[in-house]
Amino acid sequence: xxxxxxxxxxxxxxxxxxxxxxxxxxxxxxxxxxxxxxxxxxxxxxxxxxxxxxxxxxxxxxxxxxxxxxxxxxxxxxxxxxxxxxxxxxxxxxxxxxxxxxxxxxxxxxxxxxxxxxxxxxxxxxxxxxxxxxxxxxxxxxxxxxxxxxxxxxxxxxxxxxxxxxxxxxxxxxxxxxxxxxxxxxxxxxxxxxxxxxxxxxxxxxxxxxxxxxxxxxxxxxxxxxxxxxxxxxxxxxxxxxxxxxxxxxxxxxxxxxxxxxxxxxxxxxxxxxxxxxxxxxxxxxxxxxxxxxxxxxxxxxxxxxxxxxxxxxxxxxxxx
Numbered sequence: 319x320x321x322x323x324x325x326x327x328x329x330x331x332x333x334x335x336x337x338x339x340x341x342x343x344x345x346x347x348x349x350x351x352x353x354x355x356x357x358x359x360x361x362x363x364x365x366x367x368x369x370x371x372x373x374x375x376x377x378x379x380x381x382x383x384x385x386x387x388x389x390x391x392x393x394x395x396x397x398x399x400x401x402x403x404x405x406x407x408x409x410x411x412x413x414x415x416x417x418x419x420x421x422x423x424x425x426x427x428x429x430x431x432x433x434x435x436x437x438x439x440x441x442x443x444x445x446x447x448x449x450x451x452x453x454x455x456x457x458x459x460x461x462x463x464x465x466x467x468x469x470x471x472x473x474x475x476x477x478x479x480x481x482x483x484x485x486x487x488x489x490x491x492x493x494x495x496x497x498x499x500x501x502x503x504x505x506x507x508x509x510x511x512x513x514x515x516x517x518x519x520x521x522x523x524x525x526x527x528x529x530x531x532x533x534x535x536x537x538x539x540x541x542x543x544x545x546x547x548x549x550x551x552x553x554x555x556x557x558x559x560x561x562x563x564x565x566x567x568x569x570x571x572x573x574x575x576x577x578x579x580x581x582x583x584x585x586x587x588x589x590x591x592x593x594x595x596x597x598x599x600x601x602x603x604x605x606x607x608x609x610x611x612x613x614x615x616x617x618x619x620x621x622x623x624x625x626x627x628x629x630x631x632x633x634x635x636x637x638x639x
Contacts, residue, residue, distance in 0.1 A: 366481050371462035372450050380484040381439035381459075385432060387424035388443035391463055392417050393615035394476050395441070397492050400483040406435045413609060413617075429453060439482065466531050466614035469538075473497070476616070492616055499619045500538075503626040507539045508633035514542045516568040516597070517611075520575045522557055530554045531614055535622060536572075539629050544568050564591050570628050571597040572604045574611035581605075604628045 367376045383405045386392040392411035395404050407417045408424040422431060424442055429452035432440060440453055440460045453460045461482060466472040473493045480489020515536060517526050525545040526532045533543055533554075544566035548556035575581045583603035587593045597603055604624055610617045 364484065368461060368478050368482050370478060371464045372445065372460060375459055375461055375482075377439065377459050377482050379438075381437075381482070383435070383437050384439045384441065384483065385422070385435050385437040386411060386417075386441045387422060387427060387432070387449075388441060388463065389413070389424075389609070390443060390465075390613040390615045391441040391475075391479065393613060393617060394479050394492075395483065397616045398476065398480050398483070398485045399488040400479065400485050403483055405437070429456075433458065441479065468531065468534060469500070469618070471531075472614040472618060475614075496616060496619050500622055503619075503622050504538055507626045507629040509540055511540065511629070511633050512542060513540070513569040513629060513632055514544050514566065515570040515572060516544050516558075516563055516566070517572045518575055518581065519555070521579050521581060523563075524555055524557050527551045527554050527556065532574075532611065535618065536625060538622075539625050541570070541625070541629065560589065560591055564595065567596050569596060569600075570602045570604065570632055571595070572606055572611075572625070572628070574606050574608055576605045577608040600632075602628065602632055 364380055365376055365378045367374055369375075380403075382403055384395065384400065384403050385406045386395060386404060387408040389408070389411045392404070392407045393413055395401060396414050396417065401414070401416070405418060406420045406422060408422045409419065410424060411417050411419055420435070422428075422435070424444060425446065427442065427447050427449040429447075429449055432449070432453065433456055437458055440458055442449065442460065442462060443464050445462055450460050450462055461478065463475045463478060466475065473496070476489050476493050477486070480486040480492075517532060517536065519525060525548070526543075527545045527548070528534065528537050528543045533545075536543060544563070545551060545556050545558060547566070548558055548562060550556045571586065573581050573586075582605055583598065583601070586595075586603060587598050592598060606621065606624060610620050
C-alpha cells in the first residue's frame with residue numbers, strides 16, 4: 319500500500335500525501351491529515367500501476383467485473399463510486415446492503431470459484447490458499463490490500479482502489495472528508511483527562527494494544543490502554559484475565575463483540591466480579607457495531623465519533639449511554 323502511479327506519462331494518481339506503509343510516526347497520536355491527489359487531471363487514465371501488498375500490479379484498462387473478497391474493500395469500492403463495477407463480493411461483505419453477496423470466501427478462497435465469476439480485478443485482504451499466485455497463473459489482476467496498521471494506511475488503500483478502478487478523484491474526496499471529520503472529532507474531545515479504556519474483541523476475552531490500528535485510533539483521543547500492560551501485549555492482541563481487567567478498572571469499556579457474541583453493558587454486569595468496575599457503575603460501556611470496529615474503510619469515522627462522544631461524556635462526568 320504505497321502511493322499509486324499512473325503508467326501513462328509517469329503521471330501521479332491517487333497520491334494523498336501520506337507516509338508509506340511500514341514507517342512509524344514520532345508521535346503517540348498519529349495525525350489524521352491527508353491532502354488531495356497531485357494530478358487529478360489524469361483521473362481515469364489507464365493503464366495504471368498500483369503498489370499493493372502483493373507488489374507492483376499493472377491494470378491495463380478500467381475493470382468492469384470486480385470481485386471483492388474483503389468486506390473493507392467492498393465498503394471502499396462503493397464509497398468511491400466503483401459499486402457499479404462490482405459483480406461479486408465475499409460472504410462476509412454486508413455493507414452496503416446492495417453489494418452482490420455470494421458464497422465466495424476471503425478466508426478460504428477457491429481459485430476456481432473466483433475465476434468462474436469472470437473477474438477482471440480481484441481485491442482481497444489475505445493471501446490464503448495461494449490465491450494470489452493461483453489467480454496470477456490465469457491472468458487475473460489481483461490487489462492485496464491487507465489490514466491497515468495505521469490510519470494513513472487506510473487512506474492509502476482508498477487511493478489505491480480509486481486509481482485501480484478509474485475513480486481517483488472520488489477516492490481523494492472520500493479521504494479528505496474522512497480526514498476533515500477525524501480532525502473535528504479529535505478537536506472536540508477534551509484533552510489531558512488521562513482516561514483509561516478496555517476494548518473487547520470477544521468474550522475470551524481478547525483485546526488490542528496501542529500498537530494496533532484500533533489502539534492507535536483510541537490513542538488519537540488521549541485514551542490510555544490497559545491492555546498495554548498485559549503479559550502477552552507484544553503481539554498486539556493479548557488475552558486478558560478477569561482479574562487483570564478488574565485490577566486495571568478502566569474508566570471506559572468499548573465492546574466490539576455486540577453482534578457476534580451478544581455482549582452489552584447488561585451482560586458485562588453479570589460476569590463474576592465485573593459489576594463493581596468503574597465503567598459499569600458509571601454507565602461508561604460503549605456498545606460498538608462489530609463491523610465498524612473491525613474494518614478500516616470509510617466507516618472508521620463512525621468508530622471515531624463513538625470514541626469522541628465517549629471521551630466527552632466521561633470528561634464531563636456523564637454516562638455514555
